[in-house]
Amino acid sequence: xxxxxxxxxxxxxxxxxxxxxxxxVKNSTTTPPISNPTIAQVIKSATxxxxxxxxxIRANLDTVLNDTxxxxxxxxxxxxxxxxxxxxxxxxxxxxxxxxxxxxxxNIIAGEALLSTALVPGGTGQNVSTQIASGDSVxxxxxxxxxxxNGISAPTTDVRAGEDGYLDVMAQPLIxxxxxxxxxxxxDTTLSYFDSLIALTSGASNNLQALLTSGIYTVFVPNNxxxxxxxxxAYDSLKILQVDSLANLLAFxxxxxxxxxxxxxxxxxxxxxxxxxxxQPTLSDSALKVSEGVAFQVQGAGDSGVAANIFAPNILARNxxxxxxxxxxxx
Numbered sequence: 001x002x003x004x005x006x007x008x009x010x011x012x013x014x015x016x017x018x019x020x021x022x023x024x025v026k027n028s029t030t031t032p033p034i035s036n037p038t039i040a041q042v043i044k045s046a047t048x049x050x051x052x053x054x055x056x057i058r059a060n061l062d063t064v065l066n067d068t069x070x071x072x073x074x075x076x077x078x079x080x081x082x083x084x085x086x087x088x089x090x091x092x093x094x095x096x097x098x099x100x101x102x103x104x105x106x107n108i109i110a111g112e113a114l115l116s117t118a119l120v121p122g123g124t125g126q127n128v129s130t131q132i133a134s135g136d137s138v139x140x141x142x143x144x145x146x147x148x149x150n151g152i153s154a155p156t157t158d159v160r161a162g163e164d165g166y167l168d169v170m171a172q173p174l175i176x177x178x179x180x181x182x183x184x185x186x187x188d189t190t191l192s193y194f195d196s197l198i199a200l201t202s203g204a205s206n207n208l209q210a211l212l213t214s215g216i217y218t219v220f221v222p223n224n225x226x227x228x229x230x231x232x233x234a235y236d237s238l239k240i241l242q243v244d245s246l247a248n249l250l251a252f253x254x255x256x257x258x259x260x261x262x263x264x265x266x267x268x269x270x271x272x273x274x275x276x277x278x279x280q281p282t283l284s285d286s287a288l289k290v291s292e293g294v295a296f297q298v299q300g301a302g303d304s305g306v307a308a309n310i311f312a313p314n315i316l317a318r319n320x321x322x323x324x325x326x327x328x329x330x331x
Contacts, residue, residue, distance in 0.1 A: 025049065025076075025159050025169060039074055039161040040066035048078045055092045059100045072133075072165045073114045075107040075149055077173050085173050105134035106176040113165045116147045116157040126266065127258055136176055141262050144269070149174060151260025151314035151321070172314075181219055181317040182212040191324070193227045193235050197250060200239065204247035206283075208254070217283070218259035218321040220298055220308070222328045230328045252300060252331040254283035258321050261296050261313045268292055286331045302330035
């Protein structure tokens with residue numbers, strides 16, 4: 001999928017905000033409403049955005065969003081969503097200021113107050129790269145009246161904040177990428193088996209380790225438990241496979257380009273798709289079957305009818321996307 005690039009001027013040392021979440025912004029009934037409130041005042045007055053507000057104040061960024069000359073669109077999450085994803089009040093209160101700034105700035109598009117319909121040129125599109133306040137990028141999809149950022153849905157959009165901005169309420173916090181796909185695998189101890197197996201392909205005709213360092217890919221990564229469940233000695237058996245055979249098996253978990261769960265949802269919702277299943281080409285010249293149940297599921301031709309669940313989706317890397325799955329995919 002070709003990515004459209006849309007840049008916006010980053011804001012120097014400004015901004016702050018990270019997550020107000022849930023499905024709506026609830027206003028306080030104990031204080032009189034403010035006429036034409038700023039973004040900061042809207043956040044402060046919302047009873048379910050207290051963690052977000054505390055993060056802004058701690059990072060000394062509330063003053064930026066309280067400036068009447070500031071223009072922007074801010075992605076937020078409710079207190080409940082923040083807590084569900086490990087960003088409760090205690091975590092925010094003790095997080096390093098540098099890390100907190102990085103997260104907050106990653107949730108703001110500065111310079112214009114844009115409705116969700118205007119976040120993508122032409123009003124519709126998938127994975128449009130858009131520069132945010134930190135100078136990094138998010139990937140915005142707007143299709144069929146639904147907004148997604150980095151594959152994550154926004155249940156509530158276009159909450160007006162005076163003349164200076166809008167809030168879009170996300171179903172999950174937006175976290176900036178922590179490195180390349182390879183670096184993400186190396187840092188996650190629950191993915192150490194897959195990481196070690198990828199390293200063994202350095203001598204293969206298809207050097208997957210090199211690909212995960214430079215190219216743009218989506219990888220469905222089975223965790224260590226999934227590999228152990230393949231067979232009692234699966235990990236040791238995989239390590240001694242002929243290197244090209246191992247590379248071919250692992251490449252079946254690779255899709256070229258960024259492929260978020262929002263892309264899966266859009267394809268599955270297409271009126272022309274009556275099967276409830278779509279196929280996605282993989283790097284091994286085969287194809288995965290993608291479907292949606294309780295979670296999004298992926299399945300290979302050799303999977304004996306048992307699909308893998310995507311239990312941790314849309315982990316953004318600087319060169320792609322990681323989806324954690326609970327089963328090894330078999331071509």
